[in-house]
Amino acid sequence: MTGTAKFFAYFLMAGSIMVGMRFASAQLPAGSTTESKETTNSTGDRKFVVLVGPGLKVISAADFNPVANVRENKSWEYGPFVNYGNGVGDRSSYKFLSAGFQLGKPLTPVFHAGLLSGQFEFAGNIMPLWQAYTPAPHVANSTCSDETTGIPFTCPLRYGGGTFTGVSLTPVILRWNLLTKSQRIQPWFQAAGGLIYTTHKFPPNFLGTQTINGQTVYLDGGTCVWNFSPQGGAGIHYFTRAKRSIDLGVSGVHISSASLGDRNPGVNASIQVQLGYTFWK
Numbered sequence: 001m002t003g004t005a006k007f008f009a010y011f012l013m014a015g016s017i018m019v020g021m022r023f024a025s026a027q028l029p030a031g032s033t034t035e036s037k038e039t040t041n042s043t044g045d046r047k048f049v050v051l052v053g054p055g056l057k058v059i060s061a062a063d064f065n066p067v068a069n070v071r072e073n074k075s076w077e078y079g080p081f082v083n084y085g086n087g088v089g090d091r092s093s094y095k096f097l098s099a100g101f102q103l104g105k106p107l108t109p110v111f112h113a114g115l116l117s118g119q120f121e122f123a124g125n126i127m128p129l130w131q132a133y134t135p136a137p138h139v140a141n142s143t144c145s146d147e148t149t150g151i152p153f154t155c156p157l158r159y160g161g162g163t164f165t166g167v168s169l170t171p172v173i174l175r176w177n178l179l180t181k182s183q184r185i186q187p188w189f190q191a192a193g194g195l196i197y198t199t200h201k202f203p204p205n206f207l208g209t210q211t212i213n214g215q216t217v218y219l220d221g222g223t224c225v226w227n228f229s230p231q232g233g234a235g236i237h238y239f240t241r242a243k244r245s246i247d248l249g250v251s252g253v254h255i256s257s258a259s260l261g262d263r264n265p266g267v268n269a270s271i272q273v274q275l276g277y278t279f280w281k
Contacts, residue, residue: 065183066239071119074106075280081125081247085272093135094203096253096270098168100127102278110179121188123173130168130196134161134204142206157206166198168229186245189234196227196255203255205263224261230254237278247276 069075080101087094104123111117137160144155175190196202201223235249251274255267 079278081276117179160204170194224257
């Protein structure tokens, strides 16, 4: 391009910009101007104050940041989820599946405490589907003792097992939403306490009626249909857009009847992964 052509090109561009600016200012009411400045709120989120026409309009960065939006508004969260996990230790052959609905709400402003800065949330959930998959009924050797002599001996005992079905309620979830600068990811950690009801006594144990050395023996092997589920875990909300998130969490869950039954073998620990989808309001 020649020098003359470049000059005319720059002249046309400058003229177009000036005309556009004059047209924009002509759309404002007489005597008005435009001005903007940047401020921050208590959580460190930016806010822009824009003077348009005769008044001020405050545009928060949270309008463009889903994480900051739900934090500032202390938005309700609700949605479905599914859990799947495995027992550990002597319960490593156990598998767990549950599905339900969770509801929660942040209750406090952001507290600043260094890396642990965040916001407290109270939540709860209900799981109409709760299942545990355990080894099929079987016979296993145990140590018994003679009632007369007290001498121990090995005896085969019949154990229950199979699929256990029930429902679960977690009325107390204490969650801490960590303060983050991310616009998409909200990390959290929590502690919770729940209750599980199963249609058969869980976990399976040796059956109450046994045949030992040709004699029928009645043993107090029963567990309980009611169990408690203290637990703790961590996870993230990943916001796909404003007020919508995909959720991923991992929890360690203990299951125990607190000795409500004859026996309380429990499930000392299981690791369960949760996948959910949350609506924010």
